Amino acid sequence: MGAVSIRDVSVGFGAVNVLSGLSLDVADGEFVVLLGASGCGKSTLLNAIAGLIEVSAGQIWIGGRNVTWAEPKDRGIGMVFQSYSLYPRMTVEGNLSFGMRIAGKPADEVAKRVARAAGMLHLEPLLARRPAELSGGQRQRVAIGRALVKDADVFLFDEPLSNLDAKLRNELRVEIKKLHLELGSTMVYVTHDQVEALTLADRIAIMDRGVIQQFAGPREIYRRPANRFVADFIGSPAMNMFDGALEDGGRRFASPQGSADLSAYEFAGAARPARATMGVRPEHVAIGPAPAGHAALSGKVSIVEPMGGETVLWADCAGKPVSVKLDGETKAKPGDDMTLHFDPAEASLFDAASGARL
Amino acid sequence: MSAAAEPAGPRPRRLTLSRVGVYVFLVGASAFFLLPLWAMVLTSLKPMSEIQQGDLFQLPHTPTFAAWSRAWSHACTGLACNGISVGFANSVKILVPSVVASIALGALTGYALAFYRVRGGNLVFAILLVGAFIPYQVFIYPLVRIFAWIGIYGTLTGIVVIHSIFGLPFMTLLFRNYYSSLPRELFNAARVDGAGFLGILRHVILPMSTPIVIVAVILQVTGIWNDFILGLTFAGLANQPMTVQLNNVVATTQGTVEYDVDMAATILTAALPLAVYLVSGRWFVRGIAAGAVKG
Amino acid sequence: MTPAESAAKFRARLRNQAPAALALLPAAIVVAVVYVGSMLMTARLSFSSSHMLPTFDWAGGEQYSRLFDTERFVESTQHIALFGVLFIVASLTLGFLLAVFIDQKVRFEALFRTIFLYPFSMSFIVTGLVWQWMLHPELGIEKTVRAWGFAHFTFRWIVDENLVVYTLVIAAVWQASGLVMAILLAGLRGVDAELWKATKIDAIPTWRVYWSVILPTLGPMLTTAAVLLAVSVAKLFDLVVAMTRGGPGISSEVPAKFIMDNFFGRSNVALGSAAATMLLVTVVAVVGPWVYFEHFRRKGVRA
Numbered sequence: 001m002g003a004v005s006i007r008d009v010s011v012g013f014g015a016v017n018v019l020s021g022l023s024l025d026v027a028d029g030e031f032v033v034l035l036g037a038s039g040c041g042k043s044t045l046l047n048a049i050a051g052l053i054e055v056s057a058g059q060i061w062i063g064g065r066n067v068t069w070a071e072p073k074d075r076g077i078g079m080v081f082q083s084y085s086l087y088p089r090m091t092v093e094g095n096l097s098f099g100m101r102i103a104g105k106p107a108d109e110v111a112k113r114v115a116r117a118a119g120m121l122h123l124e125p126l127l128a129r130r131p132a133e134l135s136g137g138q139r140q141r142v143a144i145g146r147a148l149v150k151d152a153d154v155f156l157f158d159e160p161l162s163n164l165d166a167k168l169r170n171e172l173r174v175e176i177k178k179l180h181l182e183l184g185s186t187m188v189y190v191t192h193d194q195v196e197a198l199t200l201a202d203r204i205a206i207m208d209r210g211v212i213q214q215f216a217g218p219r220e221i222y223r224r225p226a227n228r229f230v231a232d233f234i235g236s237p238a239m240n241m242f243d244g245a246l247e248d249g250g251r252r253f254a255s256p257q258g259s260a261d262l263s264a265y266e267f268a269g270a271a272r273p274a275r276a277t278m279g280v281r282p283e284h285v286a287i288g289p290a291p292a293g294h295a296a297l298s299g300k301v302s303i304v305e306p307m308g309g310e311t312v313l314w315a316d317c318a319g320k321p322v323s324v325k326l327d328g329e330t331k332a333k334p335g336d337d338m339t340l341h342f343d344p345a346e347a348s349l350f351d352a353a354s355g356a357r358l
Numbered sequence: 359m360s361a362a363a364e365p366a367g368p369r370p371r372r373l374t375l376s377r378v379g380v381y382v383f384l385v386g387a388s389a390f391f392l393l394p395l396w397a398m399v400l401t402s403l404k405p406m407s408e409i410q411q412g413d414l415f416q417l418p419h420t421p422t423f424a425a426w427s428r429a430w431s432h433a434c435t436g437l438a439c440n441g442i443s444v445g446f447a448n449s450v451k452i453l454v455p456s457v458v459a460s461i462a463l464g465a466l467t468g469y470a471l472a473f474y475r476v477r478g479g480n481l482v483f484a485i486l487l488v489g490a491f492i493p494y495q496v497f498i499y500p501l502v503r504i505f506a507w508i509g510i511y512g513t514l515t516g517i518v519v520i521h522s523i524f525g526l527p528f529m530t531l532l533f534r535n536y537y538s539s540l541p542r543e544l545f546n547a548a549r550v551d552g553a554g555f556l557g558i559l560r561h562v563i564l565p566m567s568t569p570i571v572i573v574a575v576i577l578q579v580t581g582i583w584n585d586f587i588l589g590l591t592f593a594g595l596a597n598q599p600m601t602v603q604l605n606n607v608v609a610t611t612q613g614t615v616e617y618d619v620d621m622a623a624t625i626l627t628a629a630l631p632l633a634v635y636l637v638s639g640r641w642f643v644r645g646i647a648a649g650a651v652k653g
Numbered sequence: 654m655t656p657a658e659s660a661a662k663f664r665a666r667l668r669n670q671a672p673a674a675l676a677l678l679p680a681a682i683v684v685a686v687v688y689v690g691s692m693l694m695t696a697r698l699s700f701s702s703s704h705m706l707p708t709f710d711w712a713g714g715e716q717y718s719r720l721f722d723t724e725r726f727v728e729s730t731q732h733i734a735l736f737g738v739l740f741i742v743a744s745l746t747l748g749f750l751l752a753v754f755i756d757q758k759v760r761f762e763a764l765f766r767t768i769f770l771y772p773f774s775m776s777f778i779v780t781g782l783v784w785q786w787m788l789h790p791e792l793g794i795e796k797t798v799r800a801w802g803f804a805h806f807t808f809r810w811i812v813d814e815n816l817v818v819y820t821l822v823i824a825a826v827w828q829a830s831g832l833v834m835a836i837l838l839a840g841l842r843g844v845d846a847e848l849w850k851a852t853k854i855d856a857i858p859t860w861r862v863y864w865s866v867i868l869p870t871l872g873p874m875l876t877t878a879a880v881l882l883a884v885s886v887a888k889l890f891d892l893v894v895a896m897t898r899g900g901p902g903i904s905s906e907v908p909a910k911f912i913m914d915n916f917f918g919r920s921n922v923a924l925g926s927a928a929a930t931m932l933l934v935t936v937v938a939v940v941g942p943w944v945y946f947e948h949f950r951r952k953g954v955r956a
Contacts, residue, residue, distance in 0.1 A: 052546045054665075059658075068658070069665035073552030085543040089565035098561065099551030146547070158543075380757050387751060388768045391827065394783045395771075401786065413797035414787070467680040474673035482677060482684050489688035491880075491940045493888045495912040496933045499698070499922060500691035503707060523683050530680065555672030584776030586891040591917070601778045605895055608782055621786060628779040635774035636767070642774065643766075643835050 002063050002076070002153030002186035003028040004049060009058035011044050018044045019210045021058070026203075028063075031180050031187045033197040035233075036207035042190045043158055045207075049188060050079050050156050063153050073099070075154075078147025082159040084139040086131035092118075092142050093127040096149050117148040120179070137168040144176070157189040161196065173199060194234050198222065206230050222281075224268075225348055228355035231279050237312060237323040239279040243352065246276050253278050253295075253349065257317045260295035264345040268357045275352035280342050282312065282325035287332070290341035297322065297340045301332050315340060402426060402622040409617050425618035429626060433619050435598075435606040442623045445603030449583060451514060452599055456521035457578045461571065463522055464529020469559055471530065472537035473545050483530065490527035494587055502591065512594025520592045521582050529574060532645075536570040537563065573645040576638045580631040600627045692933065698926035705920040716927035726928060729906045732818050736907070737886040739822045740829075744882055745875065747826060748833020753863055755834070756841045766838070770831035777828070781895025784824035785811065814904035817897055821889075821905060824896060829885065833878045840874040841867065880943050887936045908932055 004026040011019040018041045026032045034042040047053040049060060051072040059068045067075045086095050096117060100110045118124050121141045131139055140160060147155055157176070161169045177200055180187055191197055197204050198218045205215040206229070214226035225231035231239045244255025246262075250272035253260045260278065290296035299315035299322060306329060313324045313332060317340070324340060332338065349358040397414040402425050404418040431441035438444075471479055501520070505511035510519060540563070548558045589599035598606075604627045608620045635642050694707075702712040720726050751769050755762055772780065787793050788811040795808040810816035844867060852862045868875075890909040893899060899906040908928055915925030 047546075050546075050550060052549060066658075069661035071552075071665070071668065072546075072550045077550065079547070079550045081543040081547055083541055083543055085541060085547040087544070087548070087562050087565075090561075098548075098553075102552045102557055102561075146551070377757075380754050380759060383750070383754050384759060384765050387747075387754075388765065391768050391772060391831070394787050394827065397787060398783050409792065413800040414793060415797060416800075463679055466676050470673040470676040474670065476670055476674045476677055478681070479673075479677055482681050485684045485688050486680065488937075488941070488944055489684070491884050491944065492688075492692070492936055493884075493909055493929075493932055495890075495909050495929045496695055497687055497691035498913075499707075499916045499926065499929070500694035501687065502916075504686070504691070523687055526680060526683055555676070580774055584778075586776065586778050586894070587913070591913075601776050601891075604782070605778055608785075608895070609898075617786065617789075617792070620782065624779055624782045628775045631774045631776070632771065635771055639763075639767070643770070643839075646773075646832060646835050 003061075004154055004186060004188060005059075005061040006045070006049070007059045007061065009045075009048060009060060010056045011041075011048055011053055012056045017056075017210070019048070022210065022212065023058075024205060024212060024215065026186055026188060028186055029184050031189065031200060031202045033201035033204045034188065034190045034207060035192070035194065035197040035204050037192055037233075040207040041210040042192075042207050044210075046156055046158055046188060046190045049075075049154075050077055051075055073103075076152055077154045077156055078150045078152035079156040080140070080143045080147050080158065080160045082162055084131070084136075084143045084163070086139055086142055086146075088131050090130075091127065092123060092129055092131070092134070092145075095131070095142055096123075096127075096145050099146070099150060113149045113151070117145040120148065120182070121145045121175075136164050137172060140164065140172060141175075144179070148179075152185065154186045154188065157187065157191075159191055160189075162191070162193070169196075176200065194236075198234075206233060208233075223346075224357070225279075226357050228277065228279075228350050231348060231350070235281060237282050237325070239281055239348070240285065240322050242278045242280075242320070244276060244278060245274055246272055246349075246358075253344070257320055257322075258295055258297045260344040260347070261293060262344055262349075264293060264343070265347065265349065266345070267349075271351065271358060273351050273353065273358070276358060277350045277352050278344075279348040279350065280346070282323040284346040285322065285324040285340050285342045287313075287324065287326070287330075287338055287340060289339055294341040294343050299338060299340060301334050301336045301338060303334060304330065304332060398621045398625060402429075402618055402625055404618055406614070406616060406618055425616070425622040426626070428616070429607070429619045429623035433607045433616075433623055434610045435603040436610065442600060442603055442607060442626055445598060445600035446626070448593070448597050448603075449600040452517050452521070452589070452593065452597065453579065453582050455514075455518045456525070456582050457575060459518060459522045460525030460529055460578055460582075461574045463526060464574065465533045465564075465567065465571070466559075467526065467530045468533025468535075469537055469563055470555075471534045472540075473542075473558075474555075483534070486527040486530055490531070494524065498587075498591060505592065511592065512597075514593070514597050517589060517593040517597060517599075520588050521585070524588065525578060525581070528577070532574055532577075533567075533570060536567070540566065572638075572641055576634060576641055577645045580634055580642075583631050695926045695933075696930050698923055699930045701923050701926075703922035703926070705922070707922055712923065716923045717931075719924060720927045720931070723924070725903050725906055726908070726911050728903055729908045729911045732905060733886065733889065733907045736818050736821055736825075736889065737883065739819070740825050740886060741879055741882045743822060743826045744830045744833050745879060747830040748878065749837055749868075749871075749875075751830065751834040752837035752841055755838060766834075769834050772828045773831045773835075775828070777891035778895040780824050780828045781892045781897075784820065784827070785896045788820050788823075811897065812901055814901055817901065817905045821892060821896065825885075825889075825892060828892075829882060832881070836874050836878045837871055840871045844870060876943065880940060883939055884936070887932060887939075 006022060006024040008021050008023055009019060010017060010021055022045065034045060036042045044053060048055050051067065051070060055068060059066055061067065062075050062077065087098060090098065093114060096114045097110045100113065118127060121144060123141060123145055126134060126138060126142070131142070134142065143160070161172055164172065173196060189200060201218055203215060203217055204221050206213045206221065208229050214221055214230045221230060222234055225234065242255040242257050244253055246252070247254050250267065251262055253262055253276065255278065297317045299317035301313060302316050302321065303314040305312040311326045311328065311330050313326060313330060315322050315324065315338065322340065350356065351358055400415065400418060401409060403421040403423070404412070405422060405424070408416070408418060429441060430443050432439055433441045435442065435445065470476065471483055502511060505516050510516035544562060545558060548562045553561060584601065585599065586601045586605070590602050593599060593602070604623050607623045697709065698707055699716055700712060700714070701708055701710050702715070755765055759765065788808070790809040790812050793808070795806060798806040798808070811820045848866065852866065888909060889907050890913065893905055893907050893910050897905040899910055909932070912925045912928045912932065915921040915928065
């Protein structure tokens with residue numbers, strides 16, 4: 001039983017409120033990623049769930065229990081920290097068993113649980129070593145193991161992979177995903193890396209300045225960002241944004257780069273402000289004459305970036321750089337004139353004033 | 359033009375005039391720092407007759423340790439003439455508990471200040487910091503009265519307590535700064551593991567404290583051994599430390615002044631901190647840096 | 654917040670904070686009794702007429718006017734001012750030079766460092782006695798130099814009323830300039846190697862680099878060293894006791910010794926307290942701003 005419920009939680013340091021009135025519900029067994037730039041409050045939220053930071057208002061429920069004022073150890077959580085935080089003067093085994101020894105668990109149970117966690121994370125050959133004798137990847141596996149031995153209902157990860165190099169990060173990411181499938185526990189995972197978020201999460205909570213901007217599945221977040229912030233934050237290269245206006249009561253979008261027929265666009269609500277921004281993912285832009293219903297742009301190629309499996313092409317459209325993501329290679333070279341097009345149904349429209357999705 | 363005519367390879371080493379100047383200065387400075395020690399050692403190895411006739415740096419005809427043994431066991435420290443060995447024993451008796459107590463208290467206070475936000479904690483720390491700069495003379499008389507009132511004035515307990523009190527600011531600063539530099543996540547990890555105030559201190563923090571404890575021990579051993587004013591005021595006649603007795607040896611002017619004995623006693627008193635300094639080397643400097651640069 | 658929640662919050666805070674508060678209790682007591690209590694009591698006694706034992710009557714500023722009528726005290730302040738200026742300037746200069754010369758990639762660097770710093774490990778008592786012997790009017794340096802052939806060389810500063818303070822300066826500089834060197838050397842080693850490369854390329858003479866580039870970057874360290882030296886000036890007691898006992902006459906008396914003599918030798922508790930209070934005010938005026946900038950403004954006290 002590991003549902004986590006954050007209810008109207010505020011956290012302040014002195015006069016500054018890092019979080020104010022934040023609510024979030026994580027279902028039992030769900031993998032939720034808190035994603036955002038540094039300073040957005042995601043780590044603060046995680047520390048509040050863990051009980052390492054005192055909340056100034058609101059409640060935190062874990063597994064149907066109000067744990068707002070419970071000690072970290074009494075919350076049924078295991079936590080993995082960014083900088084590993086292994087006890088340097090204890091062996092791997094000592095690190096894994098420390099919590100249980102403090103709690104006075106019988107030796108045979110300690111041994112059993114350490115053995116099980118070590119087995120799951122392939123740590124058996126390392127049990128007698130000190131943290132200083134381990135590689136970065138091994139250390140982080142031990143840190144995960146330390147959370148694992150607790151039989152916690154909820155696992156909290158605070159940027160666990162950000163200290164590792166790219167290759168190790170990918171390996172451990174897969175390992176964490178497998179672990180989640182195997183254990184079925186609730187996991188709350190903080191990161192600033194959108195790839196980690198998109199690959200691991202059942203749902204992603206994107207945070208900015210202490211506020212959750214969108215809380216939804218990765219596909220939804222990617223395809224239907226709730227506002228400009230989310231649209232800009234997710235995706236690389238970033239979504240192409242065209243500033244323009246809604247015409248004919250929202251049937252057309254017109255901008256200096258061209259106009260788009262919105263009859264196939266699914267509006268999120270009834271609002272039809274005059275000034276709007278249209279966002280299009282680079283992979284939704286294609287080269288060539290526009291089919292019916294597609295919006296067309298004409299531009300001049302400025303840069304071609306081959307990336308192996310795909311190619312990113314930058315075109316200058318009426319003074320605005322537009323990125324196009326193409327499969328494979330292209331013969332286009334800088335200076336070529338070309339026509340681009342995209343399906344407005346795949347695009348996103350935002351209110352130019354508020355940034356909210358239309 | 360062949361390439362071989364161009365300069366290649368390492369620059370030839372040259373002993374320039376300025377290099378010579380550097381060494382001349384350093385050797386000259388070394389003489390200023392070493393000669394007093396050298397004169398002291400030579401004097402202690404010469405009989406009084408040679409001291410009267412020769413000069414400071416004249417080598418003894420026949421080096422003798424007679425003055426050393428006189429200083430150790432027969433020199434007069436006031437009325438009693440049992441030598442400086444009594445002071446040595448007193449200093450050891452003061453030193454050991456004072457070092458242990460002051461470091462334990464400093465470590466505990468530093469730990470609580472670094473990892474916990476106790477209301478008023480910062481105020482306590484701020485006053486301690488400022489207090490470290492204020493001469494003892496400002497506190498000493500009321501403390502004497504308070505100690506007399508409690509009944510520990512002029513006792514071993516009294517001098518140990520006073521060393522712990524006046525060691526507290528710097529020890530606290532040392533440990534607090536060191537603990538503040540440790541990753542806070544480590545402390546958090548231990549909390550999630552269920553360790554409490556003392557559990558974290560004992561199992562996680564103290565095992566990581568070896569370097570700073572070494573620095574603290576060096577600072578406190580030399581500091582307490584070298585103390586004069588506190589020992590003079592609080593230890594009482596029966597527990598006078600070696601520095602106080604040394605001063606008495608030299609000040610006692612009955613009969614002829616025995617410079618050889620005075621110098622031998624001085625060397626014996628300086629021996630322990632000097633040995634600590636020479637053995638600890640970089641640690642000693644690290645202690646100074648920890649106190650001076652950060653503090 | 655419901656009463657049950659308030660109670661839970663209170664219990665959580667108590668559980669978290671109580672052990673730490675308990676651990677800070679001894680320090681809090683020390684602060685309250687020693688650093689605040691004793692200080693206030695000393696200040697209070699300075700306004701009383703206490704002689705051998707403390708009394709808490711009110712004598713107004715009487716002790717202070719007495720203090721400044723006491724030749725011994727007035728001279729003490731003059732001695733300490735002269736000593737302080739010379740000692741700080743000389744120690745900083747010598748310490749800086751030692752650090753710079755050691756920083757020239759010399760051989761035996763560790764040996765030189767050890768030699769320059771060892772006096773700092775010794776007590777003021779030892780320092781005082783060593784220099785008392787070196788400066789002995791008949792058997793000391795004077796006799797040594799005469800033995801080298803300068804038959805009329807005289808060097809009797811230690812028994813000269815007008816020059817004895819300078820002998821204290823010599824001994825104190827000998828003891829403390831190694832400390833300055835150690836602090837500044839740490840600063841020099843922190844200077845970016847790139848900076849040296851840049852000045853090499855611009856062909857700036859070495860001494861000029863030290864004077865115009867390095868010295869300003871060492872500012873905070875020089876300040877720290879100066880404050881530490883200044884504090885030891887205010888505390889100057891042991892060295893005088895061991896080396897000159899305040900003499901000849903009262904020509905090397907210093908305030909710290911004046912206070913101790915009045916407390917414990919002359920049964921003038923109120924007068925000693927008044928002198929101690931003056932010492933406190935002076936130290937706070939000098940060190941206070943530095944402590945404030947160093948610890949409170951720049952980093953804050955928080956962990």
